[in-house]
Amino acid sequence: MRMSKLVGRKIKEDPKDAVTTSHKFLIRGGYIRPVSAGIHSLLPLGKRIVRKIEAIIREEMDAVEGQEVLMPVVLPAELWVESGRLESIGSELLRFKDRNDKNMLLAMTHEEAVCHLVRTEVNSYKQLPLMVYQIQTKYRDEARPRAGMIRAREFTMKDAYSFHADQECLDTYYDRVLQAYERIFQRVGLKNCVTIESDPGMMGGDTSHEFMALADCGEDVVFISPDGSYKANREVAVAKCEFKKEESLPLEKVATPGMKTIGEVAEFLNLKPENTGKAVFFQEASGDLIFAMIRGDLEVNEAKLRKIIASAELVHASDEAILASGAVPGYASPLSLDPAKIKIVVDRSVAECSNLVVGANESGCHYKNFNFDRDLSDAQVADIAMVREGDPCPLTGEPLKMRRGIEVGNIFKLGTKYSAPMNCSFLDQNGKSRNMIMGCYGIGVGRTMASVLEQSHDKWGPIWPISIAPYHVHLCSLNPKKEGVAAAADKIYADLLEKGVEVLYDDRGEKAGFMFNDADLTGIPYRLTVSPKTLSSSQIELKTRGAEGSSVIDLDAAATIVANTVFDTLKKKS
């Protein structure tokens, strides 16, 4: 490609709306252009990267017997009524009516569509297991799109769905996909991508994993042990915290007028927050109240709590609801609650610590010296604590490190969450109808491109791994008007193309510094420079993006040397 004709100019200054490195460089380098909040056009360079990422994904999906399909972006709402998600999903699902007043929606994921597809095509155990996948546009009406491609409203996703006759088959297949995912992220050149167990959340199912590209701009928090043996996201992370028991002191009511928060109470009684117990009220969708108790310095992890009480929906309870249960907000006590009205879940930190200050369920009063064993045996004890940086690793006991990550992929064991309501079933060996067991597997394609850039750049621009670089070679022709420079550059351009090397040819005749800066901002792995300086000795310059220095090679052998270098590197990296 001749750069003089390439669509997508380089931009010298940082766009004012871009904050993250990938967002800035993708715009400045001419990879993407914003169109609306969270909606972008891909320019030719960006499209080439995306195609290469997609090609790697296709190879790996095909290698686990995936069959590529393409399902519609626009779906009739009735399919989502079947699964129940039309109701359960909020306004991030974009709904609209067509000209016949029929309810439609823009798919944000395709479980419904794939169940519709598979239930009409597959009806025998002999056809299972199977996996179909697609690389398709998704739309989520995000409340707050951000960071360019990292959290967009419209984005490209590879989503795959597997169907099995039994759980064991899913379990085996799931592990194969997990390994395929790790190969994909390694092949696209993510240097720092970790596989972590995650909380299936509203997707349902029992097991899920996330693939996190570690980057400071990531939205998700990952806890990692120093030796890397333990990795988990914030929702599921556990810590091996040790708590000290002391001799129990007698329960004592103390006046704490106007002291409602943990900080206020601790300061008033001249204690640390660790010496208090905090009450947090939650409400289930059914309206039932949950009283969660945790040591004052810790926070309740709602995902863990949800799992323990087996409730998909959990919100902070209103003061009215708390009052109605007979508890006094701000002074709520575990001691005088009616277990029939309210379920009590106590964190290990409270159960295993001694002499805590807790509410007295009376305005302006607290109890000192609460001891769980003695004072409240009738409650469920569980780990519902949010892990903090530095907490001991559950495996090694070493202090956990907290890192930020971009979720580039996730995989779920869905079970029959969708197949059951949508009647996606098959006849087994005994002629009995059973629901298919499903798994689903997603990868954010644009997000992957941005993540690679987040992890691989310098102050001048991206340093693309050759596996996804838009071109292999960036050819600069300096002073093309002089001494046969243009002719030499044209020739090596043609020779490289002949050998199958992808070349971006800067034939614009700009000043050297201008072109070099554009080359750095483009980030192609190899830069070839043709100029009078080296041409006088029948040589040209070869430089590797991101590396110091450069070398000169003989003009006659250049195309062969460069082509071999490119193809050797490509082979090694895949």
Add this chain to the structure above:
RNA sequence: CGGGAUGUAGCGCAGUCUGGUUAGCGCGUUUGACUGGGGGUCAAAAGGUCGGAGGUUCGAAUCCUCUCAUCCCGACCA
């Protein structure tokens, strides 16, 4: 959805507080000349609903009201 910020040429900005002719600057673009290894120099040129609507005023980019858009923090997040 709550809090904050910003909308002026393709991009980045000044001007707004304190209203006053033809609204500026840098980069980019076009033309010509010189220059030629890390964003060069000179000359000329094109390019503007000052986000939008309403209002105040003799007069509004500037003051007031409403509105839209974009970004940031938070909530939310298959």
